[in-house]
Amino acid sequence: MHTEFKTKAKTVFKWAALGAALTLAFTWVLLRSPILMPKLNIEVENFPAEKSQLYYKKLTPYSEQNSVFKKIDPSRTRFQFQLPFYDDELRWDPLENAEAFDLKSVSISLLAYRMNISMDDVNPSFQLQKTFRNNLYFFSAPPGSTDPQITIHINSAHLEKVRAYIAFMLAALLSLATIGWIVWHPIIMAYFQKESSWATRLKAVVKNDNFSVIEFSTFLSIGIILNLIPLTNFFLSVDDEVGAFRTDPSVWIADGRWTAFLVEKFIFPLPVLPFVPNLFFYVCLAASYMLILRSHNLTFTKLTALTYCVFVAHPVWWFIAEFYSNLPSTGLGVLCLSISLYIVSRIDLSAGANKTKLLAFACASLLLAAAIGAYQSLVMFYLAIGMGIIIFAAKTNTTPLSNGLRPLFKRIALIAAVFLCGLVLYAFINKIAKHFYPTNPGYLDSFLKLDALLENPLFITKLTVYEMFKIYTGSEQTFGVDFFISAIMLCLATLLLITQKTWKASARMMLFIAALLISPFLLHFVTGGNNLPLRSMLAVSFISWFSVMVVLEYKGRIRVLGLVLSALLVFQIVTINGQYSASTLLATNHDRLTAEEIYKQIAESNPQFDRNARAHIDIFGKLSFNSRYPSPDSSTMSASFFDWDDGNGNRMIKYMQLVGFRNVFPLQPSDRIALTPKFKNMPVWPAPGSVRLDNGVYLIKLSEKPDPTHAQYH
Incomplete structure (x- = not known):
C-alpha cells in the first residue's frame, strides 16, 4: 500500500x-510573441487623411525609428497601431497640415480584453485645439500647421499586469x-x-430525400443567370451610403433584427459590396428551395427547376436586394425558416411525443425565431409556406370522415405551435439583445398603427383587401409595370384546387386557399392597411411559385397550358427585372456624373483648391431625377441621392465621400440655416455661378425650392 x-x-x-x-x-x-502585443485603437469620424503616425517609447525620447504609419480602416473608420513597447505616454501625429476631425474613442485591446482610455488623457500637445461638440471631441489644426500632435496617456503598469x-x-x-x-x-x-450520430443522421436525411450537389448547382446557376445584372454591377441605392460608413451594427437591434446584427457583426462587417452579398443570397435561396420542395413532398425534376425560375426571379426580390445590407441576413433568414418547415414536415405525428420529436420541435422554433430576427416579414413567409404544405397534403384528400383528416389537422396544429413558440423565442432573444444594446425603436414604431385598427377595423380591412388585389393582379401602381400573368396563373391554380370530388373537400380547400392568400398581408392590419413597403411582401414570390406548381402537377392539356403560361410568366418576370435594371443603372450613372461635375465646379470656384484639404460645403435644394423606366413608390431603384428626402445635404455629401471625394464635409444644421440668404440671388445648378466659395464654405444651389433644413430659415 x-x-x-x-x-x-x-x-x-x-x-x-x-x-x-x-x-x-x-x-x-x-x-x-505578437499574440500578446497590445493594440491602440483610435476611432474617428470625418477624418480627412488616409493615414497617420504613432510614436512610442520606453525610457527613450521619441524617434522616427520607434514609430509606425497606419492607414485608416474604412470599414470601421479607425486606426489600429501595434505597440511593441511603451511607457505612460504615446504621441499620435494625426495630420500633416491644417485640418480637423472628430474623435469618437481611444482604447487598447489585447485579445478579448479592452481598456478604454478617458478623453481627459487624450490632449493636443502641438498645433491642435480640442473642443467638445455633438457628443464627440473635435480636434482642429489652425492654418499654417505642419506637424499637429496629440499626447495619449496610458497606464502602462496596469497594462503590463494584464499582459x-x-x-x-x-x-x-x-x-x-x-x-x-x-x-x-x-x-x-x-x-x-468515429463518425458522430449527428453526421450519421444528416447522411441518412440527405440519402432518403435525394439531396444532391447537382440539384443545388442547378438551382444556383438558375438564380445567377436570371439575376446576372445585379450580380455583376454595383448599384448604390439610397441608404447604402449609411451601411457603407456604419461602424456599429447594433442599429439592427433597434429594428428588432438581432440576426441581421450577428450577420453584419461576424460575417459581413462591410455589407455594401458588389457580387458577394448577392452571391451569398442566391446560395441561400437555392438551398432553401431544395428544402421547400421536400416540405411539399416534391422532388428535383425539370418541372420544379422551371418553377424555380418564377421563385428566384420574382420582382419582389428586387425590392429587398436594393439594399446590400439587407441581402445576407434576409437570405439566411429564408434558409432558416425553410429548414424549420422541413423539420416540421418530417416529424411523424402518428406516434406519441418523445425526446427526438421535442428536440426537432425546439430546433424548428429556434430557427423560425432566427428567421424573424433576420427580417420580421419572414414570419409571413413561414405562414405562407406552411399553408402551402397543408394544401398539398389536402388537395387529393376527399375523405368525408373526420378520422381521415386527423393527420392533416395535427400538421396544422404543429405548424401553429412552432409559429407561436418561434415568436416567443424571438421576443425573448430580442429583449436580451436590447438589454445589452439599448436603442431607440423609432423606425419600427413608425409602421405600427394599432390605434387605427381599433378605431376602424372595417376600413383597415378594406385597405388591406385593396392591397391584396393590387399585388396579386400585378398592378402597375405597385410594381411600376404590369405583372398580369401571375394573376392568371393564380386564378387557374385556385380553380383547379377547389375542384374537388366532394363539396366538403371543396369548401375546406377554399378556406385553406383564403388563409394562404391572406397570410402575406397579416402585418397590414397592424400597419394601417397600406403602410408596408413591397420589400416586406417576400411571401408573394412563394405564392406565385405555388400557383405555377399546382398547375404543372396536372397532366395532359392542363400541363401544356401551364407550360405555356409559365414560359410567358418567366419571360414577363425577366422583362420586368430588365426594366428595373435600366431604372437603377440610369439613377446610379446620373448620381455619379452629378457628383463628379459638382466636385469639378467646387475645385474651379477656388484657384487655391487643395484636394487633400477639408472642403466644407452647403447644398441648397434638390436635383430632381426622372426616368423613362419604372419607379415604384416603395422602391429606391430610380431614386437619386440628390433628390431623396426633398434634398438631404448630409446624404448627398456622404454619397460623394463614398464614391471617392473624401475631403468634402457637411456643415452643422444651424450653420446651414444661417447661410440661407446667401443662396437667394444664385442661379440654379449647373448654370455658371451656381457653385461658389463664400468665407471658406462652398455654396451649391440645386433648385429654387429650399430643402427641409434651409426651409427653417425665417
Whole structure:
C-alpha cells in the first residue's frame, strides 16, 4: 500500500513539475510573441487623411525609428497601431497640415480584453485645439500647421499586469492541453475518427430525400443567370451610403433584427459590396428551395427547376436586394425558416411525443425565431409556406370522415405551435439583445398603427383587401409595370384546387386557399392597411411559385397550358427585372456624373483648391431625377441621392465621400440655416455661378425650392 502511494505521488509530482515547467516556458514565449502585443485603437469620424503616425517609447525620447504609419480602416473608420513597447505616454501625429476631425474613442485591446482610455488623457500637445461638440471631441489644426500632435496617456503598469495575467492563464491552458494530449491522445484520436450520430443522421436525411450537389448547382446557376445584372454591377441605392460608413451594427437591434446584427457583426462587417452579398443570397435561396420542395413532398425534376425560375426571379426580390445590407441576413433568414418547415414536415405525428420529436420541435422554433430576427416579414413567409404544405397534403384528400383528416389537422396544429413558440423565442432573444444594446425603436414604431385598427377595423380591412388585389393582379401602381400573368396563373391554380370530388373537400380547400392568400398581408392590419413597403411582401414570390406548381402537377392539356403560361410568366418576370435594371443603372450613372461635375465646379470656384484639404460645403435644394423606366413608390431603384428626402445635404455629401471625394464635409444644421440668404440671388445648378466659395464654405444651389433644413430659415 505504501509503495503504491509512493508511486502515485511520484507520478503526480512528475506531471505537476512538467506542467509548471511548460507553463513558465509558454508564458515566456507568449509575452515575447505578437499574440500578446497590445493594440491602440483610435476611432474617428470625418477624418480627412488616409493615414497617420504613432510614436512610442520606453525610457527613450521619441524617434522616427520607434514609430509606425497606419492607414485608416474604412470599414470601421479607425486606426489600429501595434505597440511593441511603451511607457505612460504615446504621441499620435494625426495630420500633416491644417485640418480637423472628430474623435469618437481611444482604447487598447489585447485579445478579448479592452481598456478604454478617458478623453481627459487624450490632449493636443502641438498645433491642435480640442473642443467638445455633438457628443464627440473635435480636434482642429489652425492654418499654417505642419506637424499637429496629440499626447495619449496610458497606464502602462496596469497594462503590463494584464499582459502577464493573460499570458499565464493561456500558458496554463496550453500546458493542460499538452499533458492531456500526452496522456489521452489514443482516446482522443479514436473519438474524433468515429463518425458522430449527428453526421450519421444528416447522411441518412440527405440519402432518403435525394439531396444532391447537382440539384443545388442547378438551382444556383438558375438564380445567377436570371439575376446576372445585379450580380455583376454595383448599384448604390439610397441608404447604402449609411451601411457603407456604419461602424456599429447594433442599429439592427433597434429594428428588432438581432440576426441581421450577428450577420453584419461576424460575417459581413462591410455589407455594401458588389457580387458577394448577392452571391451569398442566391446560395441561400437555392438551398432553401431544395428544402421547400421536400416540405411539399416534391422532388428535383425539370418541372420544379422551371418553377424555380418564377421563385428566384420574382420582382419582389428586387425590392429587398436594393439594399446590400439587407441581402445576407434576409437570405439566411429564408434558409432558416425553410429548414424549420422541413423539420416540421418530417416529424411523424402518428406516434406519441418523445425526446427526438421535442428536440426537432425546439430546433424548428429556434430557427423560425432566427428567421424573424433576420427580417420580421419572414414570419409571413413561414405562414405562407406552411399553408402551402397543408394544401398539398389536402388537395387529393376527399375523405368525408373526420378520422381521415386527423393527420392533416395535427400538421396544422404543429405548424401553429412552432409559429407561436418561434415568436416567443424571438421576443425573448430580442429583449436580451436590447438589454445589452439599448436603442431607440423609432423606425419600427413608425409602421405600427394599432390605434387605427381599433378605431376602424372595417376600413383597415378594406385597405388591406385593396392591397391584396393590387399585388396579386400585378398592378402597375405597385410594381411600376404590369405583372398580369401571375394573376392568371393564380386564378387557374385556385380553380383547379377547389375542384374537388366532394363539396366538403371543396369548401375546406377554399378556406385553406383564403388563409394562404391572406397570410402575406397579416402585418397590414397592424400597419394601417397600406403602410408596408413591397420589400416586406417576400411571401408573394412563394405564392406565385405555388400557383405555377399546382398547375404543372396536372397532366395532359392542363400541363401544356401551364407550360405555356409559365414560359410567358418567366419571360414577363425577366422583362420586368430588365426594366428595373435600366431604372437603377440610369439613377446610379446620373448620381455619379452629378457628383463628379459638382466636385469639378467646387475645385474651379477656388484657384487655391487643395484636394487633400477639408472642403466644407452647403447644398441648397434638390436635383430632381426622372426616368423613362419604372419607379415604384416603395422602391429606391430610380431614386437619386440628390433628390431623396426633398434634398438631404448630409446624404448627398456622404454619397460623394463614398464614391471617392473624401475631403468634402457637411456643415452643422444651424450653420446651414444661417447661410440661407446667401443662396437667394444664385442661379440654379449647373448654370455658371451656381457653385461658389463664400468665407471658406462652398455654396451649391440645386433648385429654387429650399430643402427641409434651409426651409427653417425665417
